[in-house]
Amino acid sequence: MAFTRATGKHRAPGRLTRTGAKAVGIATLATTGVIGGLASPALAADTGTPAVGDTGLTQVIAIENVLAERIDAQADAQQHQADVAEKKAEAKAAAKKKAEAKKKAEAKAKAAAKAKAKAKAKAARAEEARESAVRAARSAERTRLGSFQLPVAGSYVSTGYKSSGSMWSSGSHSGIDFHAASGSSVVAVGAGTVVEAGWGGAYGNNIVLRMTDGTYTQYGHLSSIGVSVGQSVGAGRQIGLSGSTGNSTGPHLHFEARTTPSYGSDMDPVAYLRAHGVSV
Template identity: 85%
Template sequence: MAFTRATGKHRAPGRLTRAGAKAVGIATLATTGVVGALASPSVAADAETPSVADTGLTQVIAIEQDLADRVGAQAEAQQHQADAAAKKKAKAEAAAKKKAEAKKKTALRAEAKKKARAAAEARAADAEEARESAARAARSAERARLGAYRLPVAGTYVSTGYKSSGSLWSSGSHSGIDFHASSGSSVVAVGAGTVVEAGWGGAYGNNIVLRMTDGTYTQYGHLSSIGVSVGQGVAAGQRIGLSGSTGNSTGPHLHFEARTTPSYGSDMDPIAYLRAHGVSL
């Protein structure tokens, strides 16, 4: 007859410790997912089958579930952080792009203002140069006008030369030159100057004396009429009177003198004087 092991209160049923059951459950779940045989058939038959509570399987599943929940929550949190970081990065990039565009626009506006300023300054410089050029031209024209000399009577010729001798002159010689001119011919200033004498001049009849801009003096005698007054400024070619035959004269003509002073006796060669000032005769 076979030997049987005694049962009942005389022998406590074999139990797995909580740690052992937990280890077994973890190993089993990690491989096949099924709790395998804990011993050989003879041992299994010899020992009582432990309960689920005694093996710790429930705790293992709970732990795994909690771990999975934690992993999922962590992954979700990480994804949320990643999404937030991506949004923040995109926002920062958009802000940086907007700032760069604003900076570029500001730079373009500044460059446009700079170019506009440079163009305005260039235009102002050109205008100033044009004004200065015009002023220079006007001054040059005025100098030319003032410096230009001409014959006192247009289209005429010298009828009596300088230092001609004869009884007609008290000094015994001619102190100027005579220009052929019919009575009433226009007499003009040979150059620019100021009237220092305008009136009766004795033997010269009606006469005018001008102080020229170069400090010399010119005289116009035997005039039929006088058209200027003392202190008046005249330009080269400006009419100052009309030719005639007043004073010590034998007929209509213009007596012309060049002097170093306004007085009689300071005369110089009128032809040489006019030629020195560019007049051909």
């Protein structure tokens, strides 16, 4: 008779369980006489019951135990390999997730840097445009302030600077006279501020301007005054009308260029106007 073993998917029982089962089986075989059939004829003829150790079953049990232990060890090794593979997979997934997060963070930082650079460039362009506008405005203002013209449009000099005669208390002319009919428009030759506007004795009705370059200009013998002290005027702004007030023999405009607002600080008016680009 051949020994059979139940098959199945379940793992083999532990060593102690298998050994116990084998012992019970051996006892049963010994009782039923099956062992006798497996033993040699000489042993079968004996009247006494043979000991289990005298049979070949002990060796069979030992072999099965070795095989079971090998199977258990192989199962443990396979389980260990599965655990290692699982840990590697988890580590790989974590590393991949970390790399993706890092990549997203780098992309976000790059986009932020790009947006910042774009905003900075836009601000720089706006600042450059603003500075350009300021420079243009300043240039226009300098042009406006630096532009000079004749005090009476289209007029000419009828009496020159330093002309001698008894009409002037100093013995000579402290300015120049521009030909002008009574009531002709008199304008500021350049931008400035009114420092005197009213009666000036021998000058009659007169106006004195402090120019933007620190010099002074005077307009005398006016028939009327159109500005007041402290008022700012631009080049070409009408400040009064020509006349013949004060020490005058007829309508004209007396014009002086000075270093101070007072009489006696005069300088050549023709040279002064020419220095500012006016053709006299």
